[in-house]
Amino acid sequence: MSSNVSTPVLGPVAQAASKGSSTTTTTTAKPVTSGEAVSLDDIPPLTLGVLTERADKVDALQLVADSIAQQRQTSSRSMVFHPLNVAGLAAALGIAYKLNPARDLGMMLSVMSGVIMTYLLGIRYFTAQYIPLAEGLKWDWIVPVNDDGEVDPDAEEDTVIGARYGEEMIGALVLRLVPPTPEQGAAAAPAPINSRKKKGSNAASNQYKGGHGVIRAWTTILRYRRRGIGGDLLQEAIKVTRERCGKDADIVFAQAHANSVMVVPEMFNRPFRRMEAWAAQFLEKTLANQESAQQKR
Template identity: 40%
Template sequence: MSRTSTPTQLQPPQPPQPPSSSSSSPIQADDDRKLAFQTLTTPRDRADALKLVVDSVAQQRQVASRDVVFNPICVSALVAALAVAHVAMRAMGHDFSAMLITYSGIVLIYLSTIRYAASTYIRIAEETDWHAWLENEDGGEAVVLGARYGTELIAAVVLDLPKQRNARAKSQPKATIRAWTTKIRYRRRGLGGDMLREAVKAAKQARGPSCAVEFAADHVHSSVALYDMFNGPFVSRQAQAVRALASAVKEVEAGESSQH
């Protein structure tokens, strides 16, 4: 399966404008590079896409750490520990410098513990055999889609197209998205939605207009390293992703119906 969309010529820089909630392009142009969406088929291109996926898994550590650091329960525990230390050291007659060292040690232990707990995402990224993960266990097709800005790969989607066991089967064909990521500097610019639309188009072209597209239950960002009380940001992101995919499916199907 090979498919490359017509490259989009990015617009030259425009004079400063008031902030707007929408933009005509997901990337504000500052040079003559082109934005293009394509199916990645060569080993090198697929390896580059996998690197984006691996990086996105590791980057979840920062999200988890930030949420735990400012979690009300954790902050309350930290304040309580500092208060107990303060009372104990005052009772023992320690001076201010000794108290300051103790407070710093407690805060350091607090941050180090959180860092260690959140580092599970780093271990997942480092220890997973990603090339084996990319292989489709049921013999189906793993399609890797990418967005290039000039020669730089800035976004990727891994689409799983299960093998069709019976061409006459009445069941609705289905495709699942196993990974969806964008480089940090290009996020929140609409590129993620474009990638989902490309994935939906690819699925329907490969399996027919009736093909359903959804996120895989074990998609690459489904693993959680912390207790449920600390997973709020990830639950929120998952909900946003589901809404974005539903919107992409709706837009693609609306475009198909308008062509008939």
């Protein structure tokens, strides 16, 4: 979902960078008016890569939290125009009309305005839970925990990939690397290492060999959507996953991703389900394109 506020319901299915971050840099051109000279030095760089600085990661998590809050708008729009709700509103307006025997125009407009206002306030009330969900996204969300809910000392923090245009964080993706199961680990066990130093240095790199990547959040700022930034974030996530887990490692969307919680009945969540299905297809397409590109090399 590069672009929606949501990343998908999906179990295995298918940078702004600062100092010290791994980055890829490109530039984009500003609109130019006729006769106006533009210096390339005035165009902010577009940087994409794995974030290593805490401040950059905080900016990326803020972007994810904003995407959760934006779900309220999508959910409200779905409820306002849902046929069942519209039918209920029409019935309420009809009853209000019938209960006004004097047919006084001023009174009728006031009553009907009150009915419509109540309708909108009710929808606002039901969708308000997205705000505390967004506020509840804290730093510890990217820290893996064990089955007891305690921080897992053997696990590393999620990998956060960011896209920054100049100084502004415009895209973020949170990737969790999952080590292989015991059965998979036995099949992909690395050869023994004699050197104690090598053993320590390779332990972390081999921990995820044979595992896979799970995307827990994927979003961009509204005004930068549909410009390829989300696709670039996905490609970087695939690259990181296959560098750490193996060249054939899979990457999937998490079932409990950042935008997976729905606060209204399922019949009003159709826009989110469509976006989840689109995101799954987009990820599959990106994976297929990368595999075909590797085969051509």
